[in-house]
Amino acid sequence: MKNKYSIFSxxxxxxxxxxxxxxxxxxPEPKKEYDAVIVGGGGHGLATxxxxxxxxxxxxxxxxxxxxxxxxxxxxxxxxxxxxxLWDASAGLYDHALKIWEGxxxxxxYNVMFSQRGVMNLAHNLQDVRDLKRRTHANRLNGIDAxxxxxxxxxxxxxxxxxxxxxxxxxxxxxxxRRAGTARHDAVAWGYARGADEMGVDIIQNCEVKxxxxxxxxxxxxxxTKGFIKTKKIGVVAAGHSSVIANMAGLKLPLESxxxxxxxxxxxxxxxxTVVMSNAVHAYVxxxxxxxxxxxxxxDDYVSYSxxxxxxxxxxxxxxxxxxYPIFSRMRMLRQWGGIVDIxxxxxxxxxxxxxxxxxxxxxxxxxxxxATPGSGDLFAHTIANDEPHKLNAAFNINRFVxxxxxxxxxxxxxxx
Amino acid sequence: MFLINCPFxxxxxxxxxxxxxxxxxxxxxxxxxxxxxxxxxxxxxxxNIKGVQFERWNHVHGCRKWFxxxxxxxxxxxxxxxxMGEKPPVE
Numbered sequence: 001m002k003n004k005y006s007i008f009s010x011x012x013x014x015x016x017x018x019x020x021x022x023x024x025x026x027x028p029e030p031k032k033e034y035d036a037v038i039v040g041g042g043g044h045g046l047a048t049x050x051x052x053x054x055x056x057x058x059x060x061x062x063x064x065x066x067x068x069x070x071x072x073x074x075x076x077x078x079x080x081x082x083x084x085x086l087w088d089a090s091a092g093l094y095d096h097a098l099k100i101w102e103g104x105x106x107x108x109x110y111n112v113m114f115s116q117r118g119v120m121n122l123a124h125n126l127q128d129v130r131d132l133k134r135r136t137h138a139n140r141l142n143g144i145d146a147x148x149x150x151x152x153x154x155x156x157x158x159x160x161x162x163x164x165x166x167x168x169x170x171x172x173x174x175x176x177x178r179r180a181g182t183a184r185h186d187a188v189a190w191g192y193a194r195g196a197d198e199m200g201v202d203i204i205q206n207c208e209v210k211x212x213x214x215x216x217x218x219x220x221x222x223x224x225t226k227g228f229i230k231t232k233k234i235g236v237v238a239a240g241h242s243s244v245i246a247n248m249a250g251l252k253l254p255l256e257s258x259x260x261x262x263x264x265x266x267x268x269x270x271x272x273x274t275v276v277m278s279n280a281v282h283a284y285v286x287x288x289x290x291x292x293x294x295x296x297x298x299x300d301d302y303v304s305y306s307x308x309x310x311x312x313x314x315x316x317x318x319x320x321x322x323x324x325y326p327i328f329s330r331m332r333m334l335r336q337w338g339g340i341v342d343i344x345x346x347x348x349x350x351x352x353x354x355x356x357x358x359x360x361x362x363x364x365x366x367x368x369x370x371x372a373t374p375g376s377g378d379l380f381a382h383t384i385a386n387d388e389p390h391k392l393n394a395a396f397n398i399n400r401f402v403x404x405x406x407x408x409x410x411x412x413x414x415x416x417x
Numbered sequence: 418m419f420l421i422n423c424p425f426x427x428x429x430x431x432x433x434x435x436x437x438x439x440x441x442x443x444x445x446x447x448x449x450x451x452x453x454x455x456x457x458x459x460x461x462x463x464x465n466i467k468g469v470q471f472e473r474w475n476h477v478h479g480c481r482k483w484f485x486x487x488x489x490x491x492x493x494x495x496x497x498x499x500x501m502g503e504k505p506p507v508e
Contacts, residue, residue, distance in 0.1 A: 243465035254461035256438065257490075302436035305467045305491050310418045312432040345461050402457040 002198050005109050024190060025197035030204050030226050034062045036233035036384060037222060039209050039245060041065025042074040043185070044362055044369065045237035046192035046203070047377020048384070053199035055378070056385035061201055064224060066208035070189030073239050076339035077370040078262050078284065078296040080275050082119040082180035084146050086135050089395035089407045090348060091142040096392050097375025098179060104374055110191030112183045113289065117274050119180035120149070120157060122324075124169040124280040132175045139177075149174045158276055160327050167323050169281050182275060182286055188373055212249040212359070219249070219358040235360045235384045240305065240340025242363035249359055253350070254401045255342040258299045259309040260367050261317075263336040267291030271327070281320035292334060295321060299341065299367060309338040341366050346400075348407035351380050351393040360384050361398065419493050424500050425480045437473035439463050440485050441505065467491050471505055 003009055003022060013021055036052060038045045041063045052058040063069075081101055083094035105112050123129045132148065139146035154174045155163045163171045193203055204226065211223035212234065221230040236245045240257045267290050277284035277296075284296045297317035300309050314336060322329055344350065344364035349372070351362050362380040365372065379393040389397060395407055422428045445451050445459055464470070472486045487496040487506060497506045 241467070243463070244467050247464070247466075252458075252462040252464065254457075254463065255465050256463055257465055257467075300436075302431075302472070302488075303438075303465060303470065303490050304493055306493050308418075308493070310431060312418075342465075401461040402453045404453075 002194065005111075024194040025203050028202045028204060030062060030064070030202065030207065030224070030229050033221075033230040034060055034202070035231065036061045036235060037229055037231045038063045038235045038237060039222070040072075040237040040239065041069035041189075041193075041203060041205065042072050042237065042239060043070065043188045043192065043373040044239075044365075044376045044380070045235075046070075046189055046196055047373055048235055048237060048362065048380045049201045049203075049377075050192045050196040050199075051378045051381035052385060053196055053201050056381060058385060059200040062229070063196070063201060063203045064207045064209060064222070064229070065203070065205050066225075068205050069193055069203060070186050073339040073341065073369065074185055074189045074373075076262065076337055077185055078286070078294050079182045079185045079288075079370060080119060080180075080277070080284070080286065080296075081114070081183055081371040082177050082275075083144055083371070084119070084121070084135065084139050084175065084177045084180065085409060086138050087407055087409060088142060090409055091139065091144055092392050093349075093375060093379070093396065094372055095142070095144050096378070097372045100374035100378065101183065102179075104188075104191070108191040108195050110187060110194060112187045112191055114181065114183040116179055116181040117286075118157075118176055118178045119275040119277065120154065120174050120176045122154065122161075122174045122276065122278040122280075123172045124278065125172065128280055129172050132173065136175050145177055145179050147176050147178075149176055158272065158274055160272060160325055161276065162324055162326055169320075169323070171324070180275070184289075185370060192377070209245060209248070212245070214249065214356065217356055219356060231358075233358045233360070233384055235362065235380060237362045237380070239363065239365065239369070240342050242342050242361060246361070249354075249356055251354060251356065251359075253361070253363065253398075254345055255364055256303050257305060257340050257342050258302065259304050259307065259338040260299045260341045261297040261309040261313055261336065261338045263295050263297065263314060263333050264288070264292040265295070265328075265331045266334050268293070268331070276324075278320065278324065281324070283317045283320035283324065285321060285325070293328065293331065299343070305340055307338045307340055341369075343367070346406040346408045347410040349376070349396055350398050351376065351383060351396045352389065352398040353383065353387065354398060419495065421474065421486070421495065422498050423476045423479060423482075424484050424498055425482050426476060429476070429479060433476060433478040435475045435477040437475055437483065439465075440471040440473045469496060
């Protein structure tokens with residue numbers, strides 16, 4: 001049993017200069033065999049392991065990660081959480097996650113710094129206005145809080161936005177989800193890792209999967225850089241590298257992996273207390289607790305695993321940011337980076353069984369996976385443990401690309417992908 | 418960010434081009450006879466290779482012509498550029 005984090009443990013450890021905190025998770029060598037192995041130690045993978053152990057009593061499991069946990073897209077996203085998706089299936093999926101977020105810090109005894117500061121999506125032309133109003137109605141029918149704001153209300157909610165009607169893409173209105181917000185992305189991975197480790201899950205870092213061993217249509221285990229691990233169930237949550245793992249098993253996925261960029265500015269005093277996203281000009285911005293502006297850019301249109309994007313993408317985003325927020329014109333950018341996102345043709349994820357028994361995929365989250373981390377882990381754990389999807393992720397099966405029953409969130413999901 | 422040697426215009430910045438995805442996916446000759454699985458394979462399934470990949474590109478802000486490219490997706494290095502209809506270079 002791990003020591004509980006509390007104000008008392010903080011004081012107690014202060015007396016020893018914070019040098020005696022116990023390790024949040026062990027660093028074990030892989031065992032010969034597990035009941036299930038999760039490939040990918042990001043937020044989604046660690047959450048999957050956590051819920052497999054907690055809700056499905058599968059304790060003899062491992063998470064294998066080629067780098068360090070939370071070092072991929074979990075540590076590279078812009079930490080936005082919202083559930084204002086258009087279609088019923090997506091609304092169910094993302095709001096399931098949002099409901100878990102609301103109690104996550106308490107459940108994990110780990111402060112994930114979840115902050116419901118609201119997410120506002122802007123409209124810049126008449127079609128945007130119609131789309132956003134339609135989405136607001138759809139959200140409310142699905143029990144998701146959403147309001148439509150006119151230009152004055154947008155200005156009132158976020159006073160630094162330039163609402164002049166003379167700019168190239170004037171602000172005509174926006175939607176607001178007040179329950180939406182941000183969380184500390186690293187803490188999510190660390191909190192789930194600590195929780196999973198406490199229940200006996202082996203978190204194995206620096207362990208890259210090199211092959212998937214099959215016997216006919218059944219999996220037998222994985223070849224890794226730390227040797228062969230026998231297992232009957234493999235849950236792959238490898239984000240941008242999902243196709244690479246799928247190819248090892250002889251599967252093809254409907255994914256394209258592309259670089260997505262983000263950047264942060266130098267830290268400044270509090271200036272923006274919400275998250276503002278704009279689909280038409282593709283720029284979104286929030287402010288971290290350190291004071292940095294966190295800015296999300298778009299994806300490049302070519303396949304790449306290089307974790308580097310093109311300069312013109314950043315330039316386009318900053319043009320839009322400066323027109324919407326002239327006050328930021330002298331801000332200096334501190335860091336810029338890229339992550340590799342796996343995008344489905346319909347911009348919805350895959351949480352599914354495959355044609356190979358014992359092989360499960362959780363992928364295709366594209367540019368918006370962070371917000372779904374707890375829900376994705378919960379539903380993927382359910383799918384792996386029962387060999388059947390939960391009703392909330394049934395629509396996100398891999399077979400929808402054969403049946404044609406797509407969950408088409410492209411252009412409908414409040415942000416372009 | 419990289420430079421692309423357009424087979425018609427010469428070397429230009431990548432931002433002048435539009436990526437057209439995986440190359441050499443053959444359009445079905447008899448679309449009416451395709452099963453749902455074959456349609457899914459043609460429309461959606463992609464190799465999405467980490468490494469050397471054959472692609473289509475369009476010089477959209479230049480000559481607007483389509484051409485093919487061989488590129489290493491792990492480091493964005495271009496191995497070869499060739500015109501549509503030409504035989505892909507063998508590695």
